[in-house]
Amino acid sequence: MLSSLAIRDVVLIERLDLAFGPGLTVLTGETGAGKSILLDSLGLALGQRAESGLVRAGQPQASVAAAFSVADAHPARAMLAEQGIEAEDEIVLRRVVTADGRSRAFVNDQPVGLALLRRLGALLVEVQGQHDQVGLADPASHAGLLDSAGALERLRAAVGEAHRAWREAERALAKAREEIAAAARDEEFLRHAVAELQDLAPVEGEEDALAAERQRLQQGERRGEAIAEAIAALSPRDRRSANPANALRGAIRALERLPAPNTEAEPALDALGRALDALAEAETAMERLAHEGGPDPRRLEQVEERLFALRAAARKHLVPVVELPALLEALKARLAALDAGTGAVAAAERQAAETRAAYLSAAGRLTDQRREAAQKLEKAVAKELPPLKLDRARLVVEVAARAEGAWGPDGVDRVTFLVSTNPGQAPGALDRIASGGELSRLMLALKVVLARGSPVPTLVFDEVDSGIGGATAAAVGDRLARVAERLQVLVVTHSPQVAARGVRHLSVAKQVKAGRAETRVTPLDAPARREEIARMLAGERVTEAARMAADSLLAGGLL
Template sequence: MLRRLTIRDFVLVDRLDLEFGPGFGALTGETGAGKSILLDALSLLLGDRADSAMVRAGCERAEISGAFDFAPAGPVASWLAENGLEPEEELLVRRIVESGGRSRGFVNGTPVAASQLKALGELIADIHGQHAHQALLRNDAQRELLDAHAGVGALVAQVAAAWRAWQAAKRELEAAQAQHDALAREREMLEWQLGEAKLLAFEPGHWLQTTLDHQRLSHAAGLIEGAGAALGALDEAEPAIAAEVERLAVRLAELGKIDPQLASIAELVEGAGIQLGEAVVALRRYRDRLDLDPEALGECERRIAAVTQFARKYRVSPDEIPALVADWSERLARIERATDVDALAAAEAAGAKAYGECAERLSERRRLGAQQLGLRVTEAMQELAMAGGRFAIALTPLPGGSVHGAEAVEFLVAANPHQEPRPLAKVASGGELSRIGLSIQVIASEAQAVPTLVFDEVDVGIGGRVAEVVGRRLHELGRRCQVLCVTHLPQVAARADWQWQISKEVREGASYSQVRVLDAEARVEEIARMLGGERITDTTRNHAAEMLAGEAPEPA
């Protein structure tokens, strides 16, 4: 649950350090004092979209930090492990929003993306905003609430994945059927091109050797003449260079016996003579192997012409031919798969079957969840001044199904006895919608494992005995988890285990929200203010004290 919340320079808040307790806590105060700002800060901390308008005027950045308790073996611990984050004794979450709009998030000191904060936030807190009742009029919100109550989140994801796989297989089959002739023509062309490439038998290593052979053969006469001239000068001329160097080496060696300074020079000349001898042997071997071979030269030229013509035809360089052939082969393989209508039809049928089986499991869970939620909300309606009213959930089959399952979900309500349930959006008044919506939210929240529930003025439009029932329901919910509620109703606030008063003050022309933790005496004053408005009398104080003690008569 939430233990601490620190807020710096957020909207109207300059600096707040808040300590939260267990149970049901009420946040009260005058209209416009900034009660919802605290919940906005918590929402931002847990992944809501950041906006530069959240930074208090004149400040460079806003910063929200929160500390949460969590079970060592629970969902939060698993999330930390999955995201490579080290667990600490507490879960520390921090969000910074700069005046330029850029935001950063941290979990246990490690930077994380906003999407990660949002995923983590869904495990920590369930926040019901001011317009939660109006959201109930949307069919997608109704479906999500039913699924949350039925605990089928994993199954919903499986159905969505099965639907997408089925639809992809269906599109491939339809494309193959619609493009059969065009694909057949393209396949024929690719097969011809690959046949042409096969006849060319182009290999990068062979191509390099062919170009080297061509260079050698086309210059064979010059190579033979040059090698012969060098061999003649070195070994066959009179005098030959190699023989002269050998004689000089012998002469210098004899002189070196007289003057040792010539000995090292003699060694150098002797080495040169040895290398010249090796060069003579190598040149002779090269000249003997080298031959004028017009036939081999012609074959090289024909090979080079074929490769060059092929490359020019398909507008690539010879070095790019292997990549081009690989692309053709891959495209042909795709076309062959795409034109195998029997295989595609089998894949589409398998996808439809997998989706149908998965969707049927979801439908069965939804039917059971709809019955349970309908009964519980109907029971709650009897306590909320809607005696005889009924709540039901219609599951209407969708031909062909959808990514969300095989049925549409719609909330139905009958506000009075003997009326047939009709769509919630058509029959519920504002007050009835508030009562029904709050019941659904509380009941759906009970089915979830989220440790902190937040209600932001969700009791708008109710009062009197109904407000007393709502307060009692939230108090009971607070025994199971931490509940935070922004409220204007004294009947709700009086049922809280602890209460804060939010106020706004003006300092040096700027407005600031302040939070005051109320003790028992201060709670009497605040409940009296909520009962009597600006003029607080002993009567309203006595009434407030009775409400806090649980002894006040139900207001009319």
């Protein structure tokens, strides 16, 4: 419910803070006192159109903040959760309008778009006014209201679930048809690509292995060249080049020709012998090294051919080499889908047909129940109309079939509330047939019947008693009080009979302060309330008789 309203610099209001409670709250005051300003301010917080004329003269901006206390399960909290906005103890809708007509919207101090503010406002407050009714006058709400009145929520939820299953089956069918159509268009390419990739037979991780082997083989060529050069240095083919082994042998022979005894030459001979042996050993080792690790030109050629073939295939299919195996599997799957596609589409068609039949069956049961609920609702509203001076009016709840394209989770019906206000008059839309006062009272009658199922916790009625008095006004007050047993109701009224039924009473008055008009709102205690109702009864001069009549109304009596 609406717990508080804070208004700053709106038209004639400089600063106003109001607290509200459950039940019926009445707002009274003379014409022109500023009651409409209060409703305009509330509407501003709910996302209605902002105009620069709402800003108090001489001020840069106007602002309105409306705070609501709602249950944890209320749809408004779910909506805020979807937007990532924390909903603490209260939901606060705030609107700021600058003097140039621009506005900003906030929810719990988080900036939001105007569309979200309006959606939230529609979940929290419903306004029934003389000129712009919303809520019940909106045909989009009628199916939900009828289902609430007939306690059809469970059946409606089953229809919603059946609709979801049908739509999923339809999407699966469309996907199967699309896949087989795409596969059929690409069949020739698919078969060629699969055959080509199967011949190539790419293996995961193969590119890295081949690149590493290629590098090793290329390095092997350079290694062999270095070993051959080292061997050639020890045994040059060019006779003009010195052969280390021959040089060592020549030195040994020369030392051996020394006259005996040649003990002085023995160390040199030993060293030369060891050098000759080491040289022979080195030559043998290098020859073995050259033989064991020599280059394999054929293998290098094979590795490069394979590596280049893989990379060419990857470029052709616009994928990395590493993804070629996965691509082959995907293309094979598409071919398999093409080969088995007819069966898959047939199965999807059967599933779609079955879920459609299940949806239509559930929707048909909902339609039957709605028609029964519509008759009961028409009878219940008919009982409320005569006391409201609408004895000639008749509510018609039309349950008509919608075109298949308009079927939805709420069923296959178009539910519309129609009204006829005179005998012989064809029923028509609520906001086109009834006058402002008639429409407000008709909305009240509907609310009396539908109050239990209303998801909106706060109702606002603007002069629902316009043009009536006496017993009819008392009947209006009685019905407002009945609705207020379940919902919070705010009513702007000129009727003392209605005002006397409120559990709290706010008086709206205009006064001049420092040469400037200003609207004030005052909560009335019991004596002040008695005086205000007496004023409404007597006019400018309040008499004792008027006060006694006010006492009678406050006590629940009739005038």
